[in-house]
Amino acid sequence: MGLREYIIRRIILMVPTVLGVVLLIFIVLQFIPPESRATLYVRDPSKLRNIQEIIDAFGLNRPVYEQFAIWLREILQGNFGYAVYTGHEPVLDGLLARLPATMEIVIYSAPLIVLFGISLGTTAAVHRDKPLDHVSRVMSILGTSLPSFFFGILLIALFVAQLKWTTPGRASNMGVVLIRAKQGLYTRYTGLLTIDSLLNGDWMLFIDAAKHLVLPALVLVFIQSAQIVRVSRSSMLESLSKTYIVAARAKGLSRKEVIYGHARRNALIPVVTISGLLVGTMMTGLTITETVFQFGGIGNWAANAAIALDVPVVAAYAMFSALVFVVANLIVDILYAYIDPRIRLG
Amino acid sequence: MSEKGKLSDFRRNVQPTIKEAKFTLKKIRESPLSLIGMGLVLFFVVIAVLAPVLAPPKEIDPFMIPYPKETSMYEPVAPNAQHPFGTTSFQDDLYYGCIWGTLFAFRLGLIVIVLNLSIGIVLGLIAGYYGGIIDELLMRFTDIILAFPSLILVMALIISLSSRGISRIDAATIGIVLVGWPGYTRLIRGEVLRVKSEDYIEAAKASGASDIRVISRHVLPNAIYPVVIVGSLDFGTIVLFAAALGFLGLGAPQRYADWGQLINTGSNWVSYGLRYWWTYVFPGVFITLFVLGWNLLGDAFRDILDPLYRRK
Numbered sequence: 001m002g003l004r005e006y007i008i009r010r011i012i013l014m015v016p017t018v019l020g021v022v023l024l025i026f027i028v029l030q031f032i033p034p035e036s037r038a039t040l041y042v043r044d045p046s047k048l049r050n051i052q053e054i055i056d057a058f059g060l061n062r063p064v065y066e067q068f069a070i071w072l073r074e075i076l077q078g079n080f081g082y083a084v085y086t087g088h089e090p091v092l093d094g095l096l097a098r099l100p101a102t103m104e105i106v107i108y109s110a111p112l113i114v115l116f117g118i119s120l121g122t123t124a125a126v127h128r129d130k131p132l133d134h135v136s137r138v139m140s141i142l143g144t145s146l147p148s149f150f151f152g153i154l155l156i157a158l159f160v161a162q163l164k165w166t167t168p169g170r171a172s173n174m175g176v177v178l179i180r181a182k183q184g185l186y187t188r189y190t191g192l193l194t195i196d197s198l199l200n201g202d203w204m205l206f207i208d209a210a211k212h213l214v215l216p217a218l219v220l221v222f223i224q225s226a227q228i229v230r231v232s233r234s235s236m237l238e239s240l241s242k243t244y245i246v247a248a249r250a251k252g253l254s255r256k257e258v259i260y261g262h263a264r265r266n267a268l269i270p271v272v273t274i275s276g277l278l279v280g281t282m283m284t285g286l287t288i289t290e291t292v293f294q295f296g297g298i299g300n301w302a303a304n305a306a307i308a309l310d311v312p313v314v315a316a317y318a319m320f321s322a323l324v325f326v327v328a329n330l331i332v333d334i335l336y337a338y339i340d341p342r343i344r345l346g
Numbered sequence: 347m348s349e350k351g352k353l354s355d356f357r358r359n360v361q362p363t364i365k366e367a368k369f370t371l372k373k374i375r376e377s378p379l380s381l382i383g384m385g386l387v388l389f390f391v392v393i394a395v396l397a398p399v400l401a402p403p404k405e406i407d408p409f410m411i412p413y414p415k416e417t418s419m420y421e422p423v424a425p426n427a428q429h430p431f432g433t434t435s436f437q438d439d440l441y442y443g444c445i446w447g448t449l450f451a452f453r454l455g456l457i458v459i460v461l462n463l464s465i466g467i468v469l470g471l472i473a474g475y476y477g478g479i480i481d482e483l484l485m486r487f488t489d490i491i492l493a494f495p496s497l498i499l500v501m502a503l504i505i506s507l508s509s510r511g512i513s514r515i516d517a518a519t520i521g522i523v524l525v526g527w528p529g530y531t532r533l534i535r536g537e538v539l540r541v542k543s544e545d546y547i548e549a550a551k552a553s554g555a556s557d558i559r560v561i562s563r564h565v566l567p568n569a570i571y572p573v574v575i576v577g578s579l580d581f582g583t584i585v586l587f588a589a590a591l592g593f594l595g596l597g598a599p600q601r602y603a604d605w606g607q608l609i610n611t612g613s614n615w616v617s618y619g620l621r622y623w624w625t626y627v628f629p630g631v632f633i634t635l636f637v638l639g640w641n642l643l644g645d646a647f648r649d650i651l652d653p654l655y656r657r658k
């Protein structure tokens with residue numbers, strides 16, 4: 001089987017999983033009385049004045065399989081309901097409006113997590129039982145034990161509230177940004193403050209937004225890279241003990257060339273495998289970190305919605321995060337098949 | 347076979363197990379990190395057992411933190427002789443909350459692990475032993491649950507269950523159980539598949555043993571250990587997960603002796619900087635040390651019990 005057929009097959013296999021994800025959320029929502037989940041079906045708040053009408057129109061009292069078919073149809077049309085308590089807007093609009101805040105944390109912290117995790121893990125393995133190795137062990141154990149919300153709260157108490165280096169949220173004065181955008185003085189290209197500010201030539205906003213990213217990114221990198229440090233360390237140790245390392249050294253390559261050219265390349269394969277799983281923990285981490293720093297992203301929104309019992313927001317967020325997770329795992333599998341031909345041939 | 351023969355048989359069978367157990371103990375003694383882990387876990391066990399002595403309950407439900415009913419002072423009071431850890435909003439005693447929170451953490455962890463393992467073992471045995479369509483369906487179902495980041499699926503479960511009058515804290519416990527079993531099911535299924543192909547299973551079947559007998563006498567005893575060890579070492583992770591829900595405001599109600607809830611309440615005072623540090627530092631340190639203890643223990647055990655590294 002070629003790589004292309006493998007990719008096509010994996011994408012086709014993804015369809016039942018995604019359907020299953022939607023079905024599972026549907027089953028979970030079935031426990032909620034029809035009048036409380038009517039908000040899942042309408043985008044127009046004026047229709048919410050007559051709940052009974054929604055229940056009749058979307059068949060909320062009809063047999064379960066019919067309900068599922070109706071809901072599936074609505075979802076495929078992009079109708080994820082209306083956020084009554086948190087946001088007062090159609091859920092899909094709310095999700096898209098808050099996605100840039102989340103993406104802003106992700107695009108800076110994800111590469112840092114991977115780079116930091118791999119370099120600390122592999123270097124620790126090379127210097128086994130030396131001080132750096134002990135530092136890496138302590139960091140990875142602390143990273144898995146220290147709750148991200150506790151770490152975040154400590155950082156806020158010290159750097160935000162006590163020393164006043166930054167404020168919670170995405171910028172010191174988000175309101176000013178919004179007003180300037182309304183007046184046409186600021187163009188919203190991507191929704192990411194650090195990128196838009198540069199495109200608008202607004203240096204002050206760029207520095208401000210970057211400052212606000214430091215603490216959330218620090219929490220995510222510290223907590224999320226622990227697993228990568230651990231896996232890349234043990235896989236590097238194994239890789240260093242292989243006979244091809246001895247052979248490479250024997251044929252006259254320098255220690256550096258052998259470590260970085262031969263050992264580390266092979267040590268990275270298990271890291272690729274777990275990086276798919278890390279997307280899942282990253283989504284969880286984002287939900288908590290955004291809440292701690294009141295960052296206004298989708299995780300922050302969903303956590304507030306869960307407290308306010310805003311059903312459609314939580315449902316949409318759950319399906320969205322599962323979709324991201326499934327797609328990430330698909331990409332990892334394809335990468336893996338690309339690196340290791342045995343996978344696609346087997 | 348005579349009784350005596352049985353006894354010497356038993357001795358001969360059990361001797362290697364004892365030898366390995368002794369070796370494991372020796373390894374634990376040699377590793378300082380696992381000793382620290384064990385010390386921390388024991389420390390918390392003692393706190394949990396002595397909770398009624400360390401912090402005598404005053405309410406009907408001992409997990410509710412007592413508070414002075416005559417005062418309505420909102421502002422936390424710093425640690426003093428009467429309140430060693432200070433108080434949090436509405437004068438709830440943090441010392442009481444942290445102590446009984448330990449017992450609560452153990453109780454929650456135990457309930458979740460027992461239920462998770464029971465579900466995981468039963469379904470894993472069925473899937474692995476019978477195979478075919480049952481196996482296929484169960485595995486696809488676990489795929490779907492594992493497709494969700496677990497915290498987010500639990501959030502959906504909590505709002506769904508609590509809409510039916512189930513309290514948030516029970517909903518959270520049920521939610522953690524419902525998303526937790528698939529991993530164990532897969533683990534035990536793999537073990538069952540390995541054991542199933544052994545000759546002694548074939549022999550047991552050939553001698554006319556029923557499915558129930560083969561499963562309970564031959565498959566289960568040989569497949570159960572890895573999942574039980576993995577499951578019990580997940581204690582810290584489960585408590586951390588529950589604390590995260592408590593922090594998000596989706597777990598225990600206010601005044602409940604739950605570390606996550608206490609941190610959530612304490613986080614209201616973060617905007618004053620370090621002025622009310624005790625409101626979030628004490629519960630945070632309790633969670634961190636608890637999870638750290640279990641993780642250190644788990645780390646050490648994984649190395650010690652892994653046959654690849656065991657003798658190195």
